[in-house]
Amino acid sequence: MSAPARSPQELHDTIAGGIGESPLRPDGTLKVRGEFAYSSDLWHEDMLWGATLRSPHPHARIVRLDVSRALAQPGVHAVLTHEDVPGENVYGLKFQDTPALAADLVRYQGEPIAILAADHPEIARQALKEIVVEYDVLEPITDPERAAHDDTLPKLHPGGNLVRHQRIVKGDPAATADVVVSGVYEIGMQDQAFLGPESGLAVPAEDGGVDLYLATQWLHVDQRQTAKALGLPLEKVRLTLSGVGGAFGGREDLSMQIHSCMLALRTGRPVKMSYNRLESFFGHVHRHPAKMYYEHGATRDGKLVYVRAKLYFDGGAYASKTPVVVGNGTTLSVGPYDVPNAHIEGWGVYTNNPTCGAMRGLGAVQPTYAYESQMDKLAAALDMDPAELRIRNALSEGSTVVTGQVVDFPAPVAELVQRVRDLPLPPEPTGARDIRELPGGASNTTHGEGVVRGVGYGVTIKNISYAEGLDDYSTARVRLEVLGGEPVAMVHTAAAEVGQGLVTLQQQIARTELGVTRVSVHPADTSVGDAGSSSASRQTYVTGGAVRNACRAVAEAVCARLGIASEGMTLTGGKVVAADGEVVADLAELLGDTAIEETREFHHRPTYPLDPETGQGDAHVQYGFSAHRAVVDVDLELGLVKVVQLDCAQDVGKAMNPDAVVAQIQGGSAQGLGLAVMEEILVQDGKVRNPSFTDYLIPTILDMPPMRVDVLERPDPHAPYGVRGVGEPPTISATPAIANAIRAATGLELLRVPIRPEHITGV
Amino acid sequence: MRVNVTVNGESRRADNVWEGESLLYVLRERLGLPGSKNACEQGECGSCTVDLDGVPACACLVAAGQAEGREVVTVEGLADGEALDPVQEAFVDRGAVQCGFCTPGLLVAAHDLIERVPDPSDVEIREALAGNLCRCTGYEKILDAVRDAAARKAVR
Ligand code: FES
Numbered sequence: 029m030s031a032p033a034r035s036p037q038e039l040h041d042t043i044a045g046g047i048g049e050s051p052l053r054p055d056g057t058l059k060v061r062g063e064f065a066y067s068s069d070l071w072h073e074d075m076l077w078g079a080t081l082r083s084p085h086p087h088a089r090i091v092r093l094d095v096s097r098a099l100a101q102p103g104v105h106a107v108l109t110h111e112d113v114p115g116e117n118v119y120g121l122k123f124q125d126t127p128a129l130a131a132d133l134v135r136y137q138g139e140p141i142a143i144l145a146a147d148h149p150e151i152a153r154q155a156l157k158e159i160v161v162e163y164d165v166l167e168p169i170t171d172p173e174r175a176a177h178d179d180t181l182p183k184l185h186p187g188g189n190l191v192r193h194q195r196i197v198k199g200d201p202a203a204t205a206d207v208v209v210s211g212v213y214e215i216g217m218q219d220q221a222f223l224g225p226e227s228g229l230a231v232p233a234e235d236g237g238v239d240l241y242l243a244t245q246w247l248h249v250d251q252r253q254t255a256k257a258l259g260l261p262l263e264k265v266r267l268t269l270s271g272v273g274g275a276f277g278g279r280e281d282l283s284m285q286i287h288s289c290m291l292a293l294r295t296g297r298p299v300k301m302s303y304n305r306l307e308s309f310f311g312h313v314h315r316h317p318a319k320m321y322y323e324h325g326a327t328r329d330g331k332l333v334y335v336r337a338k339l340y341f342d343g344g345a346y347a348s349k350t351p352v353v354v355g356n357g358t359t360l361s362v363g364p365y366d367v368p369n370a371h372i373e374g375w376g377v378y379t380n381n382p383t384c385g386a387m388r389g390l391g392a393v394q395p396t397y398a399y400e401s402q403m404d405k406l407a408a409a410l411d412m413d414p415a416e417l418r419i420r421n422a423l424s425e426g427s428t429v430v431t432g433q434v435v436d437f438p439a440p441v442a443e444l445v446q447r448v449r450d451l452p453l454p455p456e457p458t459g460a461r462d463i464r465e466l467p468g469g470a471s472n473t474t475h476g477e478g479v480v481r482g483v484g485y486g487v488t489i490k491n492i493s494y495a496e497g498l499d500d501y502s503t504a505r506v507r508l509e510v511l512g513g514e515p516v517a518m519v520h521t522a523a524a525e526v527g528q529g530l531v532t533l534q535q536q537i538a539r540t541e542l543g544v545t546r547v548s549v550h551p552a553d554t555s556v557g558d559a560g561s562s563s564a565s566r567q568t569y570v571t572g573g574a575v576r577n578a579c580r581a582v583a584e585a586v587c588a589r590l591g592i593a594s595e596g597m598t599l600t601g602g603k604v605v606a607a608d609g610e611v612v613a614d615l616a617e618l619l620g621d622t623a624i625e626e627t628r629e630f631h632h633r634p635t636y637p638l639d640p641e642t643g644q645g646d647a648h649v650q651y652g653f654s655a656h657r658a659v660v661d662v663d664l665e666l667g668l669v670k671v672v673q674l675d676c677a678q679d680v681g682k683a684m685n686p687d688a689v690v691a692q693i694q695g696g697s698a699q700g701l702g703l704a705v706m707e708e709i710l711v712q713d714g715k716v717r718n719p720s721f722t723d724y725l726i727p728t729i730l731d732m733p734p735m736r737v738d739v740l741e742r743p744d745p746h747a748p749y750g751v752r753g754v755g756e757p758p759t760i761s762a763t764p765a766i767a768n769a770i771r772a773a774t775g776l777e778l779l780r781v782p783i784r785p786e787h788i789t790g791v
Numbered sequence: 792m793r794v795n796v797t798v799n800g801e802s803r804r805a806d807n808v809w810e811g812e813s814l815l816y817v818l819r820e821r822l823g824l825p826g827s828k829n830a831c832e833q834g835e836c837g838s839c840t841v842d843l844d845g846v847p848a849c850a851c852l853v854a855a856g857q858a859e860g861r862e863v864v865t866v867e868g869l870a871d872g873e874a875l876d877p878v879q880e881a882f883v884d885r886g887a888v889q890c891g892f893c894t895p896g897l898l899v900a901a902h903d904l905i906e907r908v909p910d911p912s913d914v915e916i917r918e919a920l921a922g923n924l925c926r927c928t929g930y931e932k933i934l935d936a937v938r939d940a941a942a943r944k945a946v947r
């Protein structure tokens with residue numbers, strides 16, 4: 029069978045602009061015309077619609093499962109259960125613990141139990157109701173702290189309820205200090221809330237394999253997990269990226285991949301699956317809620333002496349990225365500060381709550397809210413300016429972090445805090461105010477009376493790329509040929525463009541390295557080597573590095589063809605130019621109707637696992653740093669918050685595309701604002717109470733204040749072009765800045781985010 | 792049932808439409824116009840915004856039958872052939888498009904705003920677009936784009 033009628037595009041649109049410039053996106057015009065094919069837009073003649081039956085219970089045993097009535101419905105072509113999984117009915121990113129379809133036990137509300145394919149989505153939805161499942165409902169385990177320590181609880185998995193425990197000990201863990209502050213902080217469950225639904229189209233192939241067109245963050249990891257469940261060799265499960273409507277970590281775990289392929293292979297017809305918003309809330313993993321016990325000790329002049337912390341991360345039903353969340357959460361637990369002594373413990377546990385996994389800022393969001401709350405508390409105890417306290421303790425190049433790793437690259441933390449502090453504040457309100465700019469807005473709840481203003485800071489450290497010894501790499505294939513008399517480069521990687529602008533960056537690198545104007549980007553698919561995930565702020569670093577390496581190999585091959593050494597030669601303006609400026613050859617003439625194609629990988633420098641006992645080790649490749657300052661107005665009577673201004677300073681090493689960098693910082697900050705004041709999946713007894721955009725609130729254009737963004741460029745000598753991952757830090761530091769500003773305005777403790785009106789009014 | 796509707800100036804007919812199908816489904820799956828997006832299908836995100844007889848509406852909330860005989864403009868109808876509408880140009884040029892899933896709905900809503908209010912203030916822009924969620928951009932560049940689009944329209 030052929031590719032779908034609506035399928036991924038090659039991106040030819042190119043606008044001049046190399047590294048450090050801000051050319052426009054090659055997919056921009058398609059997107060504004062409505063012609064860009066997202067995964068939910070894919071269409072194939074003859075296609076069926078897939079649908080999923082999910083458990084209404086968070087914890088239950090399946091005692092009977094009967095699909096015969098559903099299968100008998102007119103228009104239904106297949107109904108499949110765990111018995112129909114052709115290969116191994118288990119997958120997982122870190123631990124293989126997740127069934128593709130539940131067999132006997134369901135561990136969360138929404139766990140997939142059966143799938144079917146029908147002629148029309150409505151037939152599919154109706155047929156789901158004809159599937160008979162009898163459950164023996166069990167008591168759900170919902171308290172992560174208990175799950176970590178109480179061995180009398182039922183075991184949700186053979187190994188027990190603990191996913192990972194990590195201890196980190198630095199210096200004297202029992203150190204004492206003059207001034208001590210402590211607090212217990214909680215963070216709710218945030219959702220990625222990407223707009224494009226989980227969707228894709230599986231097309232059965234003549235060789236008995238399947239072609240899957242889909243939205244994902246990592247094609248190869250999906251391919252490996254899907255092939256294993258299908259019992260097929262890798263080369264028979266081919267994945268192609270279609271348009272992705274945002275991801276933010278929520279597309280790292282499988283959703284419809286195995287299911288759509290199973291249905292396509294069974295029916296012999298293309299099968300499209302597309303979740304609606306309700307199903308999307310159940311169909312992807314969320315950000316780990318956490319409970320965090322913190323104690324900070326400092327000298328009277330404001331130098332940190334020690335940090336002690338216990339962190340509990342609720343992983344929900346399956347492991348997903350929980351091991352990494354514990355690793356990041358503990359290694360980043362003291363923040364971007366120099367702390368001589370620390371004793372940190374982190375637990376990630378299984379419960380019957382929704383599964384939690386990757387989300388932007390993975391594992392760093394939770395402790396940052398807690399330690400930044402502590403920093404303000406400490407500043408108050410010391411009667412010191414909160415920004416000043418942060419500057420006094422800021423990590424810098426040469427510092428040793430809590431794992432004993434030496435920071436051997438620039439770490440301008442103090443400067444970032446100074447910069448946000450020095451940005452002009454919005455004018456203090458005087459006289460009559462436009463109610464639309466007050467808390468409550470056009471609902472006219474106040475005209476300014478009862479409204480108080482506060483300013484707060486948030487600073488963070490986030491590891492970039494995969495850590496703890498993983499060989500984290502990317503692959504790029506670059507072809508140089510002459511089309512229409514002009515040299516043209518084609519870049520082919522498997523790296524997922526999820527909205528962040530990677531396609532633009534690939535063109536910029538190829539233009540710069542190969543000195544050509546026209547660069548097209550091939551659709552990402554599994555016919556080229558692994559690129560790893562579009563997550564952990566790593567793609568510019570790692571895939572950027574791979575594209576650079578492949579381009580340089582192409583340039584070398586060009587010189588080899590000329591029979592000259594590539595030393596000192598550059599490719600510029602379609603010519604090969606020597607160091608003295610002499611034009612050695614014209615690319616178009618040299619290539620004629622031949623092409624030069626090279627494939628290269630980029631591996632970042634090695635990292636190492638943490639010592640299981642002491643948590644010491646060079647676990648991370650690089651850190652990103654950002655600082656926010658928030659200004660808020662709070663209506664004390666109604667507990668309503670209006671963020672008046674949110675400013676950010678971030679070091680990006682090298683701004684490869686300055687406009688895109690600013691855009692990432694603005695978008696990330698909005699997600700941090702959401703977590704501070706509105707975004708939470710409410711879970712009660714393991715059940716989600718607000719799985720819709722009506723009840724799960726994400727910031728609108730009325731909620732986002734104006735932002736100033738101050739970008740620093742302190743190149744990392746170890747990174748390609750000196751880059752430093754950009755995507756995650758702004759999400760992380762925005763939340764505590766807003767929480768601290770609300771505290772400053774109200775004088776309340778506020779030990780939990782999101783901060784809701786009732787936390788402020790106390791009713 | 793059969794639904795007749797004028798879409799982007801062309802009269803179109805969809806046959807075998809089920810009761811309960813939305814205008815969004817008919818546009819996307821029956822008329823081959825997937826530009827209007829399906830992000831929530833609950834009337835909460837604005838990704839499916841189309842112009843219905845001159846008024847922006849969430850196509851996911853309009854039953855297909857309700858569209859009978861009416862005029863719909865989708866994002867696909869904003870450009871004049873190859874030439875983009877100023878709103879489209881401004882969104883591309885100002886970097887207001889990241890993943891782009893919210894973009895079609897925002898474009899239709901912004902286009903409508905500028906038709907009604909040629910020189911909108913920031914507060915007016917924010918109010919007009921408050922029903923359109925964007926998860927990627929933080930909205931700052933969307934504001935830039937709408938201001939810019941208004942300026943471009945004014946010169947034309
Ligand atoms: S898809 Fe219609 S409002 Fe969200």
Ligand code: FES
Nearest residue numbers: 890891925926927
């Ligand atoms: S650009 Fe992704 S939702 Fe707006």
